[in-house]
Amino acid sequence: xxxxxxxxxxxxxxxxxxxxxxxxxxxxxxxxxxxxxxxxxxxxxxxxxxxxxxxxxxxxxxxxxxxxxxxxxxxxxxxxxxxxxxxxxxxxxxxxxxxxxxxxxxxxxxxxxxxxxxxxxxxxxxxxxxxxxxxxxxxxxxxxxxxxxxxxxxxxxxxxxxxxxxxxxxxxxxxxxxxxxxxxxxxxxxxxxxxxxxxxxxxxxxxxxxx
Amino acid sequence: xxxxxxxxxxxxxxxxxxxxxxxxxxxxxxxxxxxxxxxxxxxxxxxxxxxxxxxxxxxxxxxxxxxxxxxxxxxxxxxxxxxxxxxxxxxxxxxxxxxxxxxxxxxxxxxxxxxxxxxxxxxxxxxxxxxxxxxxxxxxxxxxxxxxxxxxxxxxxxxxxxxxxxxxxxxxxxxxxxxxxxxxxxxxxxxxxxxxxxxxxxxxxxxxxxx
Amino acid sequence: xxxxxxxxxxxxxxxxxxxxxxxxxxxxxxxxxxxxxxxxxxxxxxxxxxxxxxxxxxxxxxxxxxxxxxxxxxxxxxxxxxxxxxxxxxxxxxxxxxxxxxxxxxxxxxxxxxxxxxxxxxxxxxxxxxxxxxxxxxxxxxxxxxxxxxxxxxxxxxxxxxxxxxxxxxxxxxxxxxxxxxxxxxxxxxxxxxxxxxxxxxxxxxxxxxx
Numbered sequence: 001x002x003x004x005x006x007x008x009x010x011x012x013x014x015x016x017x018x019x020x021x022x023x024x025x026x027x028x029x030x031x032x033x034x035x036x037x038x039x040x041x042x043x044x045x046x047x048x049x050x051x052x053x054x055x056x057x058x059x060x061x062x063x064x065x066x067x068x069x070x071x072x073x074x075x076x077x078x079x080x081x082x083x084x085x086x087x088x089x090x091x092x093x094x095x096x097x098x099x100x101x102x103x104x105x106x107x108x109x110x111x112x113x114x115x116x117x118x119x120x121x122x123x124x125x126x127x128x129x130x131x132x133x134x135x136x137x138x139x140x141x142x143x144x145x146x147x148x149x150x151x152x153x154x155x156x157x158x159x160x161x162x163x164x165x166x167x168x169x170x171x172x173x174x175x176x177x178x179x180x181x182x183x184x185x186x187x188x189x190x191x192x193x194x195x196x197x198x199x200x201x202x203x204x205x206x207x208x209x210x211x
Numbered sequence: 212x213x214x215x216x217x218x219x220x221x222x223x224x225x226x227x228x229x230x231x232x233x234x235x236x237x238x239x240x241x242x243x244x245x246x247x248x249x250x251x252x253x254x255x256x257x258x259x260x261x262x263x264x265x266x267x268x269x270x271x272x273x274x275x276x277x278x279x280x281x282x283x284x285x286x287x288x289x290x291x292x293x294x295x296x297x298x299x300x301x302x303x304x305x306x307x308x309x310x311x312x313x314x315x316x317x318x319x320x321x322x323x324x325x326x327x328x329x330x331x332x333x334x335x336x337x338x339x340x341x342x343x344x345x346x347x348x349x350x351x352x353x354x355x356x357x358x359x360x361x362x363x364x365x366x367x368x369x370x371x372x373x374x375x376x377x378x379x380x381x382x383x384x385x386x387x388x389x390x391x392x393x394x395x396x397x398x399x400x401x402x403x404x405x406x407x408x409x410x411x412x413x414x415x416x417x418x419x420x421x422x
Numbered sequence: 423x424x425x426x427x428x429x430x431x432x433x434x435x436x437x438x439x440x441x442x443x444x445x446x447x448x449x450x451x452x453x454x455x456x457x458x459x460x461x462x463x464x465x466x467x468x469x470x471x472x473x474x475x476x477x478x479x480x481x482x483x484x485x486x487x488x489x490x491x492x493x494x495x496x497x498x499x500x501x502x503x504x505x506x507x508x509x510x511x512x513x514x515x516x517x518x519x520x521x522x523x524x525x526x527x528x529x530x531x532x533x534x535x536x537x538x539x540x541x542x543x544x545x546x547x548x549x550x551x552x553x554x555x556x557x558x559x560x561x562x563x564x565x566x567x568x569x570x571x572x573x574x575x576x577x578x579x580x581x582x583x584x585x586x587x588x589x590x591x592x593x594x595x596x597x598x599x600x601x602x603x604x605x606x607x608x609x610x611x612x613x614x615x616x617x618x619x620x621x622x623x624x625x626x627x628x629x630x631x632x633x
Contacts, residue, residue, distance in 0.1 A: 028575060029631025033582040037558070037574065040551070048475070053259070055268030057477030058544070065547040083629050122269070125276040129251070136248070140356065145562065147571055149358055152248065153239060160244040207294050209240025264470070266479030333480070336487040340462070347459070351567065360569055363459065364450060371455040418505050420451025 009115070009183060010047065011067060013108030017138045018043030018071040020101040022078035024146050026086045027098075032079050038145060039075035040068055046109050046138035047116075050130050054120050099198060102139050102151060106158070107191035110135040110165035111183045124170050131166030132159065135190070157197035157204060165190025220326070220394060221258065222278060224319030228349045229254030229282040231312040233289035235357045237297045238309075243290050249356060250286035251279055257320050257349035258327075261341050265331050310409060313350050313362060317369070318402035321346040321376035322394045335381050342377030343370065346401070368408035368415060376401025431537070431605060432469065433489060435530030439560045440465030440493040442523040444500035446568045448508045449520075454501050460567060461497035462490055468531050468560035469538075472552050476542050521620060524561050524573060528580070529613035532557040532587035533605045546592050553588030554581065557612070579619035579626060587612025 021042030025035040044061050051059040061067045078086060090097045113134025117127040136152055136159060143150040152158050169186030173179065196202050232253030236246040255272050262270040272278045289297060301308045324345025328338040347363055347370055354361040363369050380397030384390065407413050443464030447457040466483050473481040483489045500508060512519045535556025539549040558574055558581055565572040574580055591608030595601065618624050 026629045027632045029629045030575065031579070031582065031626035031628040033579075033585055033626070034575070034628070036585075037554070037581045052263055052474055053270050053273055055270070055273075057268075057479075058542075059475050059477070062475055062477075062544050062548045062552070065545050065551065068547060068551055079629075086629070087632075120269075122273050123276050125279060126273045129276065129279055130273070132248070144355060144566060145572065145574070147575065150356065152356070153241065153245070153358065157242070157244075159248045160242065163244055163247075204242035204244070206242040206245070207237045207240045207290075207297070210238045210298075263474055264481050264484055266481070266484075268479075331480075333484050334487050336490060337484045340487065340490055341484070343459070355566060361567065363567075364452065364456070364569065368453070368455075370459045371453065374455055374458075415453035415455070417453040417456070418448045418451045418501075418508070421449045421509075 009108050009187070010112040011070060013105050013112055014043040014047070014067045015070050015074055016101045016108065017046070017105035017142075018074040019078065020098050020105060020139065021071075021142050022075045023086070023090065023098040023101065024142055024148075025075070026078065026083070028146050032076060035075040035079045036072050038142060039078075040071040041145060042138045042142040043071040043074070044068065044138075045141040046113065046134040046136070049137045050113050050116060050134040053130060053133070054117060054122065056120075099151075103161075103191065103194045103198060105138060106135045106162055106194055107165055107187050109138065110162040110190045111169055111186045114166045114169045114186065115179070115183060118170070118173060124174065127170050128163065128166040131169070132162045135162035135165070157193060157202055160204060161190045161194035161197065164193055220319050220398070221323040222281060224316050224323055225254040225258070225278045226281050226285055227312045227319065228257070228316035228353075229285040230289065231309050231316060231350065232282075232353050233286045234297070234301065234309040234312065235353055235359075236286070237289065237294070239357050243287060246286040246290045247283050249353060250289075251282040252356060253349045253353040254282040254285070255279065255349075256352040257324065257345040257347070260348045261324050261327060261345040264341060264344070265328060265333065267331075310362075314372075314402065314405045314409060316349060317346045317373055317405055318376055318398050320349065321373040321401045322380055322397045325377045325380045325397065326390070326394060329381070329384060335385065338381050339374065339377040342380070343373045346373035346376070368404060368413055371415060372401045372405035372408065375404055431530050431609070432534040433492060435527050435534055436465040436469070436489045437492050437496055438523045438530065439468070439527035439564075440496040441500065442520050442527060442561065443493075443564050444497045445508070445512065445520040445523065446564055446570075447497070448500065448505070450568050454498060457497040457501045458494050460564060461500075462493040463567060464560045464564040465493035465496070466490065466560075467563040468535065468556040468558070471559045472535050472538060472556040475552060475555070476539060476544065478542075521573075525583075525613065525616045525620060527560060528557045528584055528616055529587055529609050531560065532584040532612045533591055533608045536588040536591045536608065537601070537605060540592070540595060546596065549592050550585065550588040553591070554584045557584035557587070579615060579624055582626060583612045583616035583619065586615055 018039040021039035025038040114131030117130035165186040168189040169182045172182040229250040232250040236249040325342030328341035376397040379400040380393045383393040440461040443461040447460040536553030539552035587608040590611040591604045594604040
């Protein structure tokens, strides 16, 4: 497997999740160091949980902190924009930019998380689970730290999109296809499904909430 | 130590905690993938934290995802029952089934967590702490992700029951008793104490809440 | 590097964070085992996350549970004081003792976390990130488990103080200064900045909160 081909997925995923963390920090009225912490936790959180679970020692960003630097730069760029411009980016409809950055990160991490799990040779079901966890935990950590209802709990398709992307990638790779193609197909599947959920309010049948 | 004898404890514990996660997903009105995520996190969460702390590489379910499969099956069975039947199982009194599944998981994981910690040769106090953490973290993760007040914070005896089960097991094993007997005694101690707390509202003297 | 010289920082940090966890347990009206759990999680939580990230197997307190014992003793001493005396310690102004214990733990862990990261030879930016995480995660875990707004989200200088202490320490050590001096300077920098933030309400420019 040509691992280099998956690296851009990872770093772009880190950057867009860091962006979603910085936008959340903006909403919560944090200072520049709060932006830095929330952007970094969101950007590297999912990959960190994945690395802990597969036993990578140390975790990716500890050995090479360039992804932490990416998060810090994203955080301070958003801070430097100032409240008015950030509010304009979010576009009137509250939180649209945050939701789209989150969607992009979700699809990118579903693919990069699955790729790294497959690279260390775990069983297929574990690879799908690890891809789904990598994709969803950055956003979950962001939402829990910020004290808001996790996006993952909303009725829209969310975990589903991450699991689909991971499953598509594992399935195609088991057929012996080119890794880059598998990654691209997994990314498209996850992002397209999440985008449709956001744009059309698509959802799966669900239980009625009681609490 | 005959480790095989403790395995059923672990898998049954995974299943009942997964059940408690699925019942929480039902309350929160989640879709099938939300059920899958919450059941899996609750089912394997406590054991995952334990494995990370003792440095097991990789974590148990990554190498052999059969416990993840158990969680997925439990999640989708509960989803397939549909809202009405799930509500009937919960029995009118809100959340009774969830509380009992949680109690069973608590007692099973107190024992299986302690067993795995003893098996890698940690000091007695660490083994008790690890058993207590294994028993309580699945439920804590479930409650935090679902955005409800953790059961662990309620005035009823909860952490106490897990710690008692772990301590009974470590104590008996240090006397040289048969491992299966130690596990069984630890399980009974933890479950009986938690059951009495649920049925009779037993509690320890506590501070008055101010917040 | 004389590692022994940094150990008191770590154990004193564990004790004061355990104190802040016990004071939170008091506010939440918990029982003696709830005090034990919250004090222990807060006391050893930051160092545990650091050890997981740098790949220390097992985590520090698993191999030698003396810091867990420190947490348990602190928890039960606070419980034994009883509600009235604890309220008097907190001094009328709600939570002052908790905020000061947290500030002391923050400064001590910024230094001890950075020291342990440097000792395993990670890059400078990773060492600063790990010091900041060690310093802030115990308190974050305490606040999330207790269901209150994390201190880290408040407008006062908080993450900033931890990052400053870690950066001062890394900077001085890269100049070849005596490790103990570097630790002491890092501690003073972090604690002084946090103390000024508490006493004078110092804060950095921040975004206005919208949520």
